[in-house]
Amino acid sequence: MSYDLVIREGTCISGGAIFAADVAIRNGKIAAIGEDLHGEKELSAKDKLVIPGAIDGHVHLGLHLPVGDTVDNMESGTRAAALGGVTTIIDFATPNDGQSLEDSFKERYNEASGHSCIDFGIHMSVLGNAVNEEQIRAMPALGVSSIKLYMNYKDRGWMAGDDVLWQLLTISKETGLRIEVHCENDFLISLLQKEVDSDPAHKEKYGAYAHIMSRPPITEWEAVQRAITWAEATGGHLYVVHMSTARSAMMVKAARECGIDVIGESCPQYFLLNDELYKRPDGYLYASCPPVRHKDEVRTMQEAIKAGAVDLLGTDTCAFNRQQKESWGGDYHKMAFGLPGVDLLLPLSYHMAADLKFYSLERWVDLIATNPAKIHGLPQKGALNIGKDADVVIFDPHKEITLKSGENMATMSDCSPYEGMHLSGWPVCTISHGQIIAQDGKFLGKFGAGHFLRRNLCSK
Ligand SMILES: [Zn+2]
Secondary structure (H helix, E strand, O other): OOEEEEEEEEEEEEOOEEEEEEEEEEOOEEEEEEOOOOEEEEEEOOOOEEEEOEEEOOEOOOOEEOOEEOOOOHHHHHHHHHHOOEEEEEEEEOOOOOOOHHHHHHHHHHHHOOOOOOEEEEEEEOOOOOOOHHHHHOHHHHOOOEEEEEOOOHHHOOEOOHHHHHHHHHHHHHHOOEEEEEOOOHHHHHHHHHHHHOOOOHHHHHHHHHHHHOOOHHHHHHHHHHHHHHHHHHOOOEEEOOOOOHHHHHHHHHHHHOOOOEEEEEOOHHHHOOHHHHHOOOHHHHOOOOOOOOHHHHHHHHHHHHOOOOOEEOOOEOOOOHHHHHHHOOOHHHOOOOEOOHHHHHHHHHHHHHOOOOOOHHHHHHHHHHHHHHHOOOOOOOOOOOOOEOOEEEEEEEEEEEOOEOOOEOOOOOOOOOOOOEEEEEEEEEEEOOEEEEEOOEEOOOOOOOOEOOOOOOOO
16 A cells, blocks of 8 residues: 655654654555655655654734734744644634624634644633633534633733632533633732832833833742632643743642642743843843743753653744834833744754753653643644644754744744754754645745644543
């Protein structure tokens, strides 16, 4: 029996193992893994790694915000993902004022289908305190298995109070929905902001650094601790997004060891960047929320991932350009939060394994493919197993790259914090459903070819 495509002589990493094998694909699925396989088309992966396509469960593409739309939209963003070896993204539906969750889902679905070149799922955001239980309970039927809440952003009207968090976690226990939470203590942040603002010279003195002065680590981990407590009390399914402090990560790990269902996500920026960035005159370009941390905190975060305290990596991609970022006008209250990154998930997370030794190569694949597939309810993804979708990446561990906007970084943003970084190891071929969608820095995909992924619920 012949195969459509065979990836030959690579070193495969999947399922906690590293092994030499050919990977054969037929009808968009992985059809065989073994020695000396041949097909109509063959790709050599000699001296290269063959891994399941990465899954970035945390992206904001074409997000509409007052500062304008993010510069990476569904087309440019998924093109960047494809070039970076990401074959699945999960984005967020964010309802406008008064819009029903179902209408918001449909809007996001329409923005993605017909435009995304890779498979996509959708998380549903619930903003503020007006919770419509019936609409939330209707989400699983649409293929949405997760609800996102914010414990902060009271000023935008997005903050969910403790009562709402409790209510949603209770619904989550009954339905199997997972509740994803942006954990920051809004009260404490406002208090610290008032302190900063009481100095009339704060703009000149601190500039963008005021962002981190008003958001020290405790503003995150206090909220993480509270969310974990509510998850324990309700029996709900919790997911902490973009953990930026080691204490958050260690609390999530300890809670799960006590039988509480909580997952901890983090992002490469919290291991590789630090708050020195905000001291630069152009520091506002790199503002994210939560902020990147002081180098001592970053070091403990590195220790936390070494200790196994991070379940999966996403990027929280939310890309703006300089012109949009400049609209802050020197006022840290008005900064546009967000960084590009979906295109760099694989090479940065590989760098954290191979060069920085935070984790093994086997765990690298777990963090960016296998665990995201399990946690986000995508059984057809995340491993090189017969019968799974043929989403496969050939990764060249020897390829040397110095990151440069407009050259090898595929984001449309002109202000990446990774500009100039030197990396060894780069994705050289991305395959989605058996089709080559990127090869040697060339995009070969088709916008609209990505399928919407209905995701499984947590088992109750
Ligand atoms: Zn986000």
